[in-house]
Each structure stands twice: as C-alpha cells, then as structure tokens.
Amino acid sequence: MADATxxxxxxxxxxxxKTSFRREMLRAVAGVSIRIEAGEVYGLIGPNGSGKSTTMxxxxxxxxPTAGHCAIFGxxxxxxxxxxxxxxxxxNPYFYKHLSGAETLRFYGKLCGMRGxxxxxxxxxxxxxxxxxxxxxxxxxxxSKGMLQRIGLAQALVQDPRLLILDEPTAGVDPIGSRxxxxxIFKLRERGITVFLCSHLLEQVQEVCDRVGIIFQGKMVxxxxxxxxxxxxxxxxxxxxxxxxxxxARITALVASTPGTELVRSGKPRTTLERxxxxxxxxxxx
Amino acid sequence: xxxxxxxxARSNSGSHCGRxxxxxxxAFTQLVRMKVFYFLAVFAVIAIGSNFFDLxxxxxxxxxxxxxxxxxxxxxxxxxTLFSVVLGIVATAxxxxxxxxxxxxxxxxAKPVPRVDYLAGKLxxxxxxxxxxxxxxxxxMSAVLQIxxxxxxxxxxxxxxxxxxxxxxxxSLRGDILSQGANASLQGAVFAVFLRASIMASLAxxxxxxxxxxxFTSIISFxxxxxxxxxxxxxxxxxxxxxxxxxxxxxxxxxxVSLVLPDFQLFNVIDAVxxxxxxxxxxxxxxxxxxxxxxxxxxxxxxxxxxxxEF
Numbered sequence: 001m002a003d004a005t006x007x008x009x010x011x012x013x014x015x016x017x018k019t020s021f022r023r024e025m026l027r028a029v030a031g032v033s034i035r036i037e038a039g040e041v042y043g044l045i046g047p048n049g050s051g052k053s054t055t056m057x058x059x060x061x062x063x064x065p066t067a068g069h070c071a072i073f074g075x076x077x078x079x080x081x082x083x084x085x086x087x088x089x090x091x092n093p094y095f096y097k098h099l100s101g102a103e104t105l106r107f108y109g110k111l112c113g114m115r116g117x118x119x120x121x122x123x124x125x126x127x128x129x130x131x132x133x134x135x136x137x138x139x140x141x142x143x144s145k146g147m148l149q150r151i152g153l154a155q156a157l158v159q160d161p162r163l164l165i166l167d168e169p170t171a172g173v174d175p176i177g178s179r180x181x182x183x184x185i186f187k188l189r190e191r192g193i194t195v196f197l198c199s200h201l202l203e204q205v206q207e208v209c210d211r212v213g214i215i216f217q218g219k220m221v222x223x224x225x226x227x228x229x230x231x232x233x234x235x236x237x238x239x240x241x242x243x244x245x246x247x248x249a250r251i252t253a254l255v256a257s258t259p260g261t262e263l264v265r266s267g268k269p270r271t272t273l274e275r276x277x278x279x280x281x282x283x284x285x286x
Numbered sequence: 287x288x289x290x291x292x293x294x295a296r297s298n299s300g301s302h303c304g305r306x307x308x309x310x311x312x313a314f315t316q317l318v319r320m321k322v323f324y325f326l327a328v329f330a331v332i333a334i335g336s337n338f339f340d341l342x343x344x345x346x347x348x349x350x351x352x353x354x355x356x357x358x359x360x361x362x363x364x365x366x367t368l369f370s371v372v373l374g375i376v377a378t379a380x381x382x383x384x385x386x387x388x389x390x391x392x393x394x395x396a397k398p399v400p401r402v403d404y405l406a407g408k409l410x411x412x413x414x415x416x417x418x419x420x421x422x423x424x425x426x427m428s429a430v431l432q433i434x435x436x437x438x439x440x441x442x443x444x445x446x447x448x449x450x451x452x453x454x455x456x457x458s459l460r461g462d463i464l465s466q467g468a469n470a471s472l473q474g475a476v477f478a479v480f481l482r483a484s485i486m487a488s489l490a491x492x493x494x495x496x497x498x499x500x501x502f503t504s505i506i507s508f509x510x511x512x513x514x515x516x517x518x519x520x521x522x523x524x525x526x527x528x529x530x531x532x533x534x535x536x537x538x539x540x541x542x543v544s545l546v547l548p549d550f551q552l553f554n555v556i557d558a559v560x561x562x563x564x565x566x567x568x569x570x571x572x573x574x575x576x577x578x579x580x581x582x583x584x585x586x587x588x589x590x591x592x593x594x595x596e597f
Contacts, residue, residue: 057392057596057597060392060395060396061395062392062395062396062596062597063596063597064594064596080398080399080400081398083396083397083398083399084398086396087396088392088393088396089393090389090392090393090396091389092389093388093389093390093392093393094388094389094390095388095390095393096312096316096390098315098316098319098320099315107308107312108393108394108397110304110305110308111305111308111309111394111397111398111399112397112398113301113304113305113398152393155393156393159397165396
C-alpha cells in the first residue's frame with residue numbers, strides 16, 4: 001500500500017516578525033496552507049517580500065511559526081529528526097570558500113552521519129550529477145555563480161533526501177546553468193524525489209512543476225495543478241507541420257462556416273528567447 | 287546515480303559527538319586556512335629576542351642568569367596570554383556572524399544538526415586552534431629555555447667552583463637555575479593560559495549568540511575580561527555589603543559580577559611560576575575545574591539563546 005503521508009504539510013501558517021525600531025509586528029505569512037504529496041514538484045511563486053522564503057524557513061525549523069504548524073513526512077518541522085529527509089538550497093548561498101567542492105560535500109555528508117567509502121562514493125556520484133568533477137579539488141572561492149548553485153544542489157542531495165527545498169535555485173545563473181538545474185530537477189522527479197521550489201522565473205516553474213501556488217502579501221491567492229491553472233478552457237490549439245497555404249485556407253473556411261466557433265489566431269508559433277540562446281550557444285559544443 | 291533507500295544517512299544521522307567533532311574540525315580548518323598561524327613567527331621573534339633584552343643588574347653575578355630565564359618566561363607567557371585570549375575571543379566572535387551573513391548556517395541547520403551541536407562544535411574548533419597554537423609556542427619557549435638554562439648552568443657552575451663554593455651551595459644554585467627552566471610547573475602555567483583563553487572563548491560564544499557583529503562581541507568580551515580581574519573584589523563587596531552600608535545597586539552589580547564571571551586573579555599563579563615557584567597540582571586541578579565549569583556554563587547559556595534564535 002502506498003504511503004499516504006504527505007511530503008510537506010503546512011497548516012494555517014502565520015509568522016509575525018518584530019520590526020527593528022517600532023515594536024509593531026510585521027505579518028510575513030498570514031494563514032498559508034500547503035500540502036505536497038510525495039513525488040510531486042511544487043512551485044511557490046510570488047513577488048519579493050510575499051512570504052515565500054519565510055514559509056520555506058518555517059518548514060525547515062529555521063523560524064518558529066507564530067501560529068499553525070509545518071510537518072515533513074508527518075514529523076513536526078521543529079524536531080531536528082524531521083530534517084533527515086530534507087535537502088535545502090537557500091537563495092544566493094555562499095558556502096565555505098576555503099573548502100574544495102569535494103570537501104564541501106564531505107562536510108555536509110559527515111553532518112548527516114555518513115562516513116568512509118559510502119561517503120566517498122556519494123561525493124563522486126554527486127559531483128558527476130552536477131557536472132563538477134573537473135572542479136572537484138578547486139576551492140569554492142574560485143567557483144562561478146552557476147557552479148556554486150550546482151554544488152549547493154549537490155550538498156542538498158548528499159544524504160539522499162526524499163524532499164528537496166530550493167529557494168530561487170536559478171537566481172543569478174546564466175541560461176545554460178539554469179537549464180542544467182532544470183534538467184537536474186527533471187532527473188530528481190523521475191527518481192521520485194519531492195521538490196518544493198520557489199522561483200521568479202515563471203517559465204521554468206511552468207516547465208518543471210506539477211502544482212503551483214501563488215502567494216501574495218503573505219496569503220495564498222491561487223493554488224492547483226499547473227495544467228488546470230493555465231489552461232484556457234474555451235480554446236483549442238492545433239499545431240501543424242508543413243501545412244500548405246491551401247490547407248490553411250480550407251481549415252479557415254471550415255471554421256468560418258461553423259456557427260458558434262471563432263478563429264482567434266493563426267500563424268507561426270514562436271520559440272522562446274531562452275531556447276534560441278541555448279541553441280545558438282550550445283551549437284559549437286562537442 | 288544510484289539511490290540509497292536504506293543508506294546509513296537515512297536510518298542514522300550520526301551521534302552528537304560525531305557531529306560536534308565534524309563541526310570542530312571544520313572550524314579549525316577554516317581558521318588555519320585564514321593563516322592565523324602566521325603569528326607564531328611573531329612569537330618566535332619575541333621568545334628568541336627576550337634572550338637579549340638588557341636587564342638592569344641589581345644583583346650579584348651569581349643570579350644574573352636566573353633573571354634572564356625569568357625574563358624569557360615572562361615575555362613568552364605574556365605573549366601566549368595575549369595571543370590565546372585575542373585568538374579565543376576574535377575567532378569565536380567571527381565564526382557565528384560569518385555563518386549567518388553567508389547563509390551557510392541555513393544549510394547546516396537544515397541538516398539533522400541540533401543547534402547545541404553546532405555551538406559546541408564551533409567552540410571546540412576554536413579551542414583546538416588555541417591549544418595547538420599554545421602547544422607550538424610552548425615547544426619553542428621550552429626549547430629556548432632549555433638551551434639558555436643549560437648555558438647558564440654551565441657558566442654558573444664554573445663560577446661557583448672557581449669561587450670554591452661548598453657542594454651544598456652549588457646544589458642550591460643548581461636547584462635555583464633548574465626551577466627557572468622548562469619544568470613541569472611551566473607546562474602547568476601554559477595549561478592555565480589555555481584554560482583562561484577557553485573561558486574567554488566560551489564567553490565570546492555566549493555574547494555572539496545575541497550580538498549582531500564581530501566587533502561588538504570582541505569589545506564586550508575584552509571588557510568582561512578586564513572586569514573579571516576584579517571579580518574577587520566584587521565578591522568581597524557583596525559579602526561585606528550588609529556591614530559596609532553598600533547601596534542596592536552596588537550590591538546587585540557585585541552579585542552579578544561575582545556569580546557570572548570567574549575570578550581571573552586565580553590565574554595569578556602563572557606569575558608565581560615565572561618567578562620560579564612550583565605550581566601545586568591541587569591549584570592546577572582547581573583551575574581546570576573552574577575552566578570546565580565556566581565553559582560548560584557559557585555553552586549552556588548560549589544554547590538557551592541560540593535555540594530560540596530565528597534566521
């Protein structure tokens with residue numbers, strides 16, 4: 001029987017912060033509830049200061065909820081043991097510059113109780129996964145922004161967690177690095193790892209997420225399956241390849257002669273700027 | 287990539303001691319790679335240079351060598367105290383805010399790491415660094431003292447025999463010189479220096495849990511170090527407050543100072559060792575107990591504050 005315990009359960013989360021000078025309370029999160037089933041990729045989107053990062057921090061026990069509760073695979077987030085099954089990549093992380101890529105992964109692996117051959121094997125696997133084998137012994141001080149994000153993702157995965165929490169995983173990364181991270185998320189989804197991410201890059205969220213929540217001023221304003229949220233129910237899209245002008249004319253005439261149906265738009269679909277960039281920049285690669 | 291559904295990481299996230307040690311070794315490595323050991327070169331210059339400081343001669347030639355040995359110890363132990371206390375305070379004050387600022391703390395606390403393990407690990411890393419630094423300085427100081435004391439011993443023995451001193455007088459002179467050499471009491475004094483730095487590092491850890499900057503933590507820690515030397519006076523004020531008509535504010539301050547801070551005057555025993563006196567084991571045991579007590583006390587207090595801290 002499948003395990004019905006959700007990977008993430010946030011119930012009525014409220015978080016107030018004291019402002020520095022005035023002792024007024026600032027409500028960062030106002031009654032947010034999220035349930036993420038095991039194996040799902042969930043995207044939380046919203047403008048800056050809407051409460052995304054605070055929600056993630058509450059889920060990781062880095063901040064204590066003012067009201068409500070958070071649980072990871074059924075365990076209260078404030079309990080240290082709940083973090084055995086979680087990997088976290090914070091926004092713009094700066095890891096220890098004095099450590100090399102392999103040393104960084106060893107450090108985080110040891111914190112999770114891994115030792116010896118198992119750890120070494122895991123470090124090599126992860127460096128291969130994030131394509132940093134060539135920078136294995138280079139200190140992080142010399143890593144680029146994209147490499148830092150990827151080593152951050154590797155450290156999040158070190159103990160083979162069932163849940164991965166990514167706060168702006170592609171922030172400040174170039175399109176190629178961003179695509180690599182997106183592909184990694186696809187790989188993780190194939191392996192059944194639950195991913196909870198927040199990002200400003202809506203196109204990427206749309207590409208990788210099964211479900212999406214939109215948070216605004218600390219409140220969840222829209223949530224659901226991505227397909228349901230973005231589908232325009234009264235419209236249908238047909239994309240043809242190598243269609244002759246005559247065929248297009250016949251289809252247009254057929255539509256025009258059908259009562260109650262209207263041709264909204266026809267023309268050539270456009271690629272995205274990202275796809276164009278990737279096609280042009282990766283063309284010369286072996 | 288293979289998955290490890292029953293990997294050790296999943297079933298067992300390691301022991302407290304294991305995690306503390308991992309964090310301690312990491313903090314140690316971090317500080318070493320900040321090139322803090324460069325100060326050992328400065329110490330070497332001081333330890334060797336103290337051989338040549340020209341001391342005013344108020345005594346006869348039979349004790350002039352002893353004064354040089356005392357000077358080497360005084361300069362070396364003074365420098366050790368300065369370095370160890372500065373290193374203990376500044377390194378501890380630096381590590382915590384740096385982790386918060388760089389958000390590396392998030393990635394550590396997002397692993398199954400209890401906050402007390404993190405604090406204890408950081409402190410242990412700093413203490414390891416202070417211990418290794420003091421051990422290296424001790425080796426250098428002992429080597430300089432050993433060479434110089436054997437030179438002085440030969441010189442003084444020739445002097446005494448030339449003057450026709452009796453065997454008992456010569457033995458007494460030999461004893462005086464050896465008491466100023468690199469003996470067990472001197473190692474005890476170095477350990478006392480380490481204990482004092484450990485107390486200060488633990489105190490800096492406590493302050494850094496609620497302070498927002500390295501500078502604030504360092505300044506307050508040094509102030510407290512200074513105040514700690516008056517702990518005995520504060521205790522006396524508190525105990526005699528009824529009879530002396532002391533006000534309630536003075537009484538409260540003296541109570542807080544005498545309860546929260548150790549009596550740093552107990553460490554004056556180091557000065558006695560510089561003068562050539564032996565350090566009784568009982569005193570060393572007492573200092574060790576005090577050092578341990580305050581280190582544990584400050585770590586527990588730090589934990590109480592850090593456990594509630596939000597990032």
